[in-house]
Amino acid sequence: MSSQRTEKAVIARDLAIYYGSKPALEGVTFDLNAGETLLLLGPNGAGKTTLLKTIAGFHDKYEGVILVFGRKPEESRDFISYVPQSFSLNEKVPLSVIEVVAMGALYKSGIVHRKIPEEIIKKSEKALSFVGLEDIKDKPFKNLSGGQKQRVLLARALISDPKLLLLDEPLSALDPSARAEVASVLNKIKKKKGISMIITTHDINPLLEIGDWVMLINRRMIAFGPPDDALREEIIKTVYGPMAKVIKVEDKLYCLTGDFHIHLPGGKKP
Ligand SMILES: Nc1ncnc2c1ncn2[C@@H]1O[C@H](COP(=O)(O)OP(=O)(O)OP(=O)(O)O)[C@@H](O)[C@H]1O
Secondary structure (H helix, E strand, C coil): CCHHHHCEEEEEEEEEEECCCCEEEEEEEEEEECCCEEEEECCCCCCHHHHHHHHHCCCCCEEEEEEECCECHHHCHHHEEEECCCCCCCCCCCCEHHHHHHHHHHHHHCCCCCCCCHHHHHHHHHHHHHCCCHHHCCCEHHHCCHHHHHHHHHHHHHCCCCCEEEEECCCCCCCHHHHHHHHHHHHHHHHHHCCEEEEEECCCHHHHHHCCEEEEECCEEEEEECHHHHCCHHHHHHHHCCCCEEEEECCEEEEECCCCCCCCHHHCCC
16 A cells, blocks of 8 residues: 555544533544545534644644644644635625635635736636536626535635645535535545545535545443444434434435434335
8 A cells, every 4th residue: 555545634532522521422432544535423512623722723722632733723734725614705805706715725825815827826726617617607606506505615626736635614604506516526526536524414415425534422431432432323312312314225324313314216205
């Protein structure tokens, strides 16, 4: 096996993360190899955003070990792109789609430009083409659908050529067809760019195809493993209660943890 294939994107050892004196999340131990995708599942307040922000280097009150490509998170920012749960734009400043994407590169460079440099425009167009939105580059960002906005944010995260992409609830507040659209772009990022990803989600089903690993947390790490191992019904029930189910239909795993509507092949009922 080449050293490239075994390069570690993230290593965590007995990580405990604090806001005050009590840990918000503890007992987190895992490895993520470069190019792999980890799906981070847990109920409200479980600590998903807290873990993502700590890996991104935005929160440093922790004990234990956390390394991103061998460095402390705060020394790794150059090769991490973090897409927060809600992206707020001042709608009084009417930014076009391409300007929102270009901001990803301008922000990372730390240089304030009056006019977006041509090379950044070119990179932004390429990133928009990758997510299938080159045709609407001049439209106002605020007029886009939820799924299109999320794809623009993915393009924005990609233009700094990250080695690790951290995505907080990229599917939240989207309808099922927009969820499938965004999940398919994430799949393309994994397959074509080989970027390591950590994705938090309440609804793991649209993402299961791209997850190499699943971590279930609820203020502590409950399970970590390949999807078939981590998503066992007896484990899921300890977090989501006795109604939670894990089923397999046509060899695909479905995890039923809430009251969202799930579409099974052939219209079968869970
Ligand atoms: N800045 C903060 N200061 C103090 N406590 C915080 C802070 N941010 C989060 N917490 C607490 O840490 C715990 C984990 O919160 P976190 O936002 O990481 O959960 P989450 O799994 O992302 O939840 P959700 O799915 O609702 O977004 C919660 O109890 C929350 O109240």
